[in-house]
Amino acid sequence: MKPVIKDNMVLKPFTVGWDPNDGIMDDPDNHVERFLSTLTNMFYDADAAERFLKEHGDVLLYEVYEKTIPQRDGEIQFCSSITHPGKIGAEYFMTKGHFHARRDTAEIYYCLRGKGYMLMELENGEYEIGELLPGKTVYVPGNYAHRSINVGDETLISLAVYPGDAGHDYGSIETSGFKHVVVEKNGKPEVIENPRYGRMKA
Amino acid sequence: MKPVIKDNMVLKPFTVGWDPNDGIMDDPDNHVERFLSTLTNMFYDADAAERFLKEHGDVLLYEVYEKTIPQRDGEIQFCSSITHPGKIGAEYFMTKGHFHARRDTAEIYYCLRGKGYMLMELENGEYEIGELLPGKTVYVPGNYAHRSINVGDETLISLAVYPGDAGHDYGSIETSGFKHVVVEKNGKPEVIENPRYGRMKA
Numbered sequence: 001m002k003p004v005i006k007d008n009m010v011l012k013p014f015t016v017g018w019d020p021n022d023g024i025m026d027d028p029d030n031h032v033e034r035f036l037s038t039l040t041n042m043f044y045d046a047d048a049a050e051r052f053l054k055e056h057g058d059v060l061l062y063e064v065y066e067k068t069i070p071q072r073d074g075e076i077q078f079c080s081s082i083t084h085p086g087k088i089g090a091e092y093f094m095t096k097g098h099f100h101a102r103r104d105t106a107e108i109y110y111c112l113r114g115k116g117y118m119l120m121e122l123e124n125g126e127y128e129i130g131e132l133l134p135g136k137t138v139y140v141p142g143n144y145a146h147r148s149i150n151v152g153d154e155t156l157i158s159l160a161v162y163p164g165d166a167g168h169d170y171g172s173i174e175t176s177g178f179k180h181v182v183v184e185k186n187g188k189p190e191v192i193e194n195p196r197y198g199r200m201k202a
Numbered sequence: 203m204k205p206v207i208k209d210n211m212v213l214k215p216f217t218v219g220w221d222p223n224d225g226i227m228d229d230p231d232n233h234v235e236r237f238l239s240t241l242t243n244m245f246y247d248a249d250a251a252e253r254f255l256k257e258h259g260d261v262l263l264y265e266v267y268e269k270t271i272p273q274r275d276g277e278i279q280f281c282s283s284i285t286h287p288g289k290i291g292a293e294y295f296m297t298k299g300h301f302h303a304r305r306d307t308a309e310i311y312y313c314l315r316g317k318g319y320m321l322m323e324l325e326n327g328e329y330e331i332g333e334l335l336p337g338k339t340v341y342v343p344g345n346y347a348h349r350s351i352n353v354g355d356e357t358l359i360s361l362a363v364y365p366g367d368a369g370h371d372y373g374s375i376e377t378s379g380f381k382h383v384v385v386e387k388n389g390k391p392e393v394i395e396n397p398r399y400g401r402m403k404a
Contacts, residue, residue, distance in 0.1 A: 075344075
């Protein structure tokens with residue numbers, strides 16, 4: 001039985017352990033697993049995603065472990081964000097990405113392991129890349145959609161922390177995608193314009 | 203020149219590196235250092251603090267490295283919190299501790315190194331201890347004064363994250379102290395009632 005946390009609940013102090021090497025939380029309230037089969041449309045080369053599925057079967061792209069915290073202003077949400085290594089065509093494995101429902105809320109990512117890019121993009125398409133390397137903190141300001149991208153060979157693990165009432169808004173990411181995608185070119189990550197921007201569900 | 207961050211400023215994404223082994227941030231906007239000489243009254247055995255100063259000279263009890271983030275709702279503040287090992291009499295080196303000025307705001311501590319206790323205390327004196335060990339996250343709910351205590355032999359290093367508008371309230375800690383203190387007894391940390399509670403400045 002998972003605890004039922006109501007938004008008007010008063011929380012007591014607690015401690016949760018998790019392994020910095022694999023990101024697995026000892027006693028999570030929630031474990032999200034995102035498999036390729038449900039996210040083929042997320043990659044700009046949807047044909048490559050279908051081919052990948054046929055050749056390799058379904059794979060786990062990323063996972064999140066979290067405790068349930070009331071979704072209200074003043075609280076702090078935190079989770080371990082785990083993105084596995086791999087590529088669909090030239091595009092690296094990544095998280096779906098999202099805006100915050102409350103757009104003016106920030107988030108920080110503290111990288112524990114691996115090598116990644118944090119793609120941050122405003123609604124107008126302006127973007128910034130933050131490098132995720134062990135010991136680095138990326139500050140994602142409000143109004144930026146953000147996505148973790150694993151550009152290395154091992155699992156990318158970060159601690160993500162954001163305001164209690166930030167919420168998630170996946171809507172425009174699912175339909176339009178990010179304007180930019182990160183692909184491997186000559187063995188190195190490179191940011192290119194998303195050829196399918198605006199029609200990810202087309 | 204340090205950047206001047208105004209509370210109505212729009213921040214751009216940024217990345218900051220810091221060393222998980224010593225907690226030192228590459229390019230902090232602010233480095234706080236707290237020496238014993240300015241905090242002798244913080245320890246319940248003020249005589250022991252004076253003796254320590256005479257015998258060993260001044261020592262650095264704890265440090266904080268931080269970036270300057272606008273102090274507003276929706277932002278995320280973060281810092282590295284570094285508490286050095288040692289004792290004043292039987293009481294371990296610790297941070298001053300504080301309530302948040304906005305009392306209903308939470309905070310999390312992610313421990314990177316060392317061994318510590320997070321003492322969390324309500325105004326009515328009820329307390330909880332969270333263990334700070336590498337990989338553990340302590341969740342400090344709103345309304346709890348909180349203090350990091352180094353109960354180990356090496357430096358205690360945590361990443362602390364809290365809401366943008368939480369603020370700090372040291373007032374009642376400076377005058378009354380915490381109702382509980384953590385001391386070494388038979389080689390182990392133990393929580394006892396503070397003999398000088400309510401008259402730390404007496």
